[in-house]
Amino acid sequence: MNDNMLGVKECLEFYISAGVDVTCGNVSGVYLNSPPEEKIETQKTKIPYTAAVAGVESVKAATALCQNAASIQELKKIVENFEGCALKYNAKNTVIGDGNPNAKIMFIGEAPGAEEDMVGKAFVGKSGQLLNKILAAIGLDRDHCYICNILPWRPPGNRAPSDAEIAVCLPFLKKQIEIVRPDYIFTLGAVAANSLLQMSETVSKLRGKWMEYTADDGRNIKVMVGYHPAYLLRTPAQKAKMWADILRLKSEIEKNN
Numbered sequence: 161m162n163d164n165m166l167g168v169k170e171c172l173e174f175y176i177s178a179g180v181d182v183t184c185g186n187v188s189g190v191y192l193n194s195p196p197e198e199k200i201e202t203q204k205t206k207i208p209y210t211a212a213v214a215g216v217e218s219v220k221a222a223t224a225l226c227q228n229a230a231s232i233q234e235l236k237k238i239v240e241n242f243e244g245c246a247l248k249y250n251a252k253n254t255v256i257g258d259g260n261p262n263a264k265i266m267f268i269g270e271a272p273g274a275e276e277d278m279v280g281k282a283f284v285g286k287s288g289q290l291l292n293k294i295l296a297a298i299g300l301d302r303d304h305c306y307i308c309n310i311l312p313w314r315p316p317g318n319r320a321p322s323d324a325e326i327a328v329c330l331p332f333l334k335k336q337i338e339i340v341r342p343d344y345i346f347t348l349g350a351v352a353a354n355s356l357l358q359m360s361e362t363v364s365k366l367r368g369k370w371m372e373y374t375a376d377d378g379r380n381i382k383v384m385v386g387y388h389p390a391y392l393l394r395t396p397a398q399k400a401k402m403w404a405d406i407l408r409l410k411s412e413i414e415k416n417n
């Protein structure tokens with residue numbers, strides 16, 4: 161083993177100690193030159209080549225596949241069978257929305273965490289417990305809203321999703337919005353806000369005012385950007401701002417009732 165190899169070993173040990181539990185994502189030239197049916201070995205499973213190099217074609221495929229889904233159950237089956245995103249091959253479950261698919265209020269987070277991946281349900285871990293409390297504070301529970309994520313699969317080790325992964329999964333979120341037809345969307349965290357609104361801003365810049373999202377069917381939906389519950393657990397001092405934002409949602413609902 162030469163010095164260079166020792167560096168690789170140390171690098172991998174660092175990744176493992178930092179919680180990275182699988183290598184995937186960027187594909188080296190050797191794979192790019194491989195025939196489409198070739199499988200790429202990962203620690204846990206084999207990823208179809210198409211998923212590993214997901215790009216424009218995968219976005220098109222995702223959009224086309226979910227076009228005819230008439231219900232969240234139908235959409236879930238389509239997403240479970242989708243092969244264009246490598247995240248699926250490291251996840252235990254496909255996590256589509258939880259709550260009421262007829263709700264007027266939709267909450268959108270980033271991606272399932274370890275507990276959500278295990279159970280197959282959005283926001284059931286520590287972040288979900290805080291979200292439940294936030295909902296209860298304005299008289300809501302999961303029967304009054306629909307709760308989902310930008311990504312239906314947990315990124316390994318809870319790493320941040322790549323732009324390509326977000327792009328491939330966005331058609332599934334857009335279809336959920338089209339099926340549920342919410343009047344209000346409350347995004348949780350920067351990834352959810354920026355992915356939905358096609359922006360690149362901090363939550364601090366976007367929060368506190370109503371914004372608008374135009375759904376694929378042409379409906380304009382009011383959007384409030386808020387902090388992610390995981391961030392609030394780490395930074396409780398920001399809870400006051402979240403409280404103000406959730407009250408903005410409450411008063412807008414009451415105003416229009």
Ligand code: URA
Nearest residue numbers: 269270271273282283
């Ligand atoms: N964080 C998210 O963004 N979504 C979940 O479902 C759980 C944690």
